[in-house]
Amino acid sequence: MSVSSTMQTVKVVVIGAGVVGFSTAVCIAEALPSCSVTLMADKFSPDTTSDGAAGILFAAQFPDVPLERQRRWFRDSFDHLLAVAESKHSPEAGVLLTSGWQIFKEVPHEKRPFWSEFVLGFRLMTDRELKRFPDHKFGHAFTTIKCECSSYLPWLEKRFRKAGGLVEKKKLNSLRELSKSFDIIANCAGLGSKTLVGDPQVYPVRGQVLKVRAPWLQHFIRVADGKTYIYPGMHSVTIGGTRQADDWRLEVDGGDTQSILERCSQLEPSLKEAEVVGEWVGLRPSRRNPRVEKEMVQMNGRSVPVVHNYGHGGCGVTLAWGTALDALGLVRQCLHQMPPKAKL
Numbered sequence: 001m002s003v004s005s006t007m008q009t010v011k012v013v014v015i016g017a018g019v020v021g022f023s024t025a026v027c028i029a030e031a032l033p034s035c036s037v038t039l040m041a042d043k044f045s046p047d048t049t050s051d052g053a054a055g056i057l058f059a060a061q062f063p064d065v066p067l068e069r070q071r072r073w074f075r076d077s078f079d080h081l082l083a084v085a086e087s088k089h090s091p092e093a094g095v096l097l098t099s100g101w102q103i104f105k106e107v108p109h110e111k112r113p114f115w116s117e118f119v120l121g122f123r124l125m126t127d128r129e130l131k132r133f134p135d136h137k138f139g140h141a142f143t144t145i146k147c148e149c150s151s152y153l154p155w156l157e158k159r160f161r162k163a164g165g166l167v168e169k170k171k172l173n174s175l176r177e178l179s180k181s182f183d184i185i186a187n188c189a190g191l192g193s194k195t196l197v198g199d200p201q202v203y204p205v206r207g208q209v210l211k212v213r214a215p216w217l218q219h220f221i222r223v224a225d226g227k228t229y230i231y232p233g234m235h236s237v238t239i240g241g242t243r244q245a246d247d248w249r250l251e252v253d254g255g256d257t258q259s260i261l262e263r264c265s266q267l268e269p270s271l272k273e274a275e276v277v278g279e280w281v282g283l284r285p286s287r288r289n290p291r292v293e294k295e296m297v298q299m300n301g302r303s304v305p306v307v308h309n310y311g312h313g314g315c316g317v318t319l320a321w322g323t324a325l326d327a328l329g330l331v332r333q334c335l336h337q338m339p340p341k342a343k344l
């Protein structure tokens with residue numbers, strides 16, 4: 001590369017090939033066509049955490065992120081994926097509308113969650129609907145989106161490459177390895193951020209799910225504690241699950257399999273007839289709040305802007321596009337703060 005082109009083209013690297021990394025990379029590459037954007041990761045689809053997620057758009061509330069910001073993350077993601085679900089790209093991208101129920105053992109303090117105005121047709125369940133679940137007193141009925149990342153990630157990668165993005169497979173031991181070749185670093189390494197940027201707040205929440213063949217099931221059922229759910233998808237039904245904090249085991253646990261089958265069959269007895277076609281374990285990249293912010297990091301004698309976007313826990317598919325748009329805004333700020341010679 002000539003000296004003049006290095007001065008003019010700002011080089012951005014996005015670390016991570018999960019749903020957060022690819023969403024961030026696509027947003028940057030499409031919005032800033034004169035930047036050169038490289039996505040770098042050691043694992044790609046089908047080997048990321050994102051690949052096995054049920055991919056239901058549904059959010060928990062984070063304690064310290066302003067609610068307005070969380071609403072925007074949810075709304076931006078939902079609107080983006082709704083447009084995909086309603087387009088000819090839906091089957092290839094693995095994005096579809098899905099309707100169902102979330103049920104509660106006790107009436108919750110807040111009857112309408114903050115995301116209720118963004119999903120479609122949100123209402124409280126009727127007594128007649130609740131009769132099916134004698135242990136549960138209250139419920140939400142709504143239509144949301146299921147985003148199957150084993151299709152969505154390859155689709156995003158295609159979109160990224162079409163926008164001029166470059167892809168490199170590499171394990172990084174330190175951000176310093178990037179400081180000579182790139183001007184801006186976007187860190188979307190999920191759980192990897194624990195060691196890559198030394199963040200002690202990041203921890204795994206282990207989740208085990210089964211894939212079953214039950215094509216007669218069309219409606220999702222989710223128990224509000226997030227531990228038991230039945231999510232029909234394009235090719236199989238995902239049933240789960242577990243939420244085991246600080247548990248790093250990636251092996252399938254036979255006891256968990258048994259417990260999932262029992263709990264889900266209690267909710268939906270016809271599942272006793274379903275054939276199990278797969279089992280999967282993933283580690284949710286959890287944190288008290290997702291980290292979506294920029295910092296200047298001293299590396300090899302210069303100050304390099306790093307935009308962080310990680311720690312989405314059990315909501316990464318739900319919030320990926322929304323937080324990617326925030327990350328894009330932060331990259332734009334970095335561009336404006338760069339010395340004039342390096343600007344576009």
Ligand SMILES: Cc1cc2nc3c(=O)[nH]c(=O)nc-3n(C[C@H](O)[C@H](O)[C@H](O)COP(=O)(O)OP(=O)(O)OC[C@H]3O[C@@H](n4cnc5c(N)ncnc54)[C@H](O)[C@@H]3O)c2cc1C
Binds near residue numbers: 055171173
């Ligand atoms: C059982 C289960 C069910 C779930 N269901 C849902 C759901 O229904 N809805 C929902 O919204 N979310 C769900 N989730 C959560 C969701 O899967 C995660 O929030 C999401 O996948 C996080 O995406 P990510 O891109 O941050 O991380 P990942 O998908 O883990 O990607 C991280 C990337 O960073 C790379 N990386 C890390 N460290 C390094 C390094 N040092 N060098 C190079 N590359 C590195 C990895 O190789 C990988 O490419 C579920 C999770 C589990 C486990």
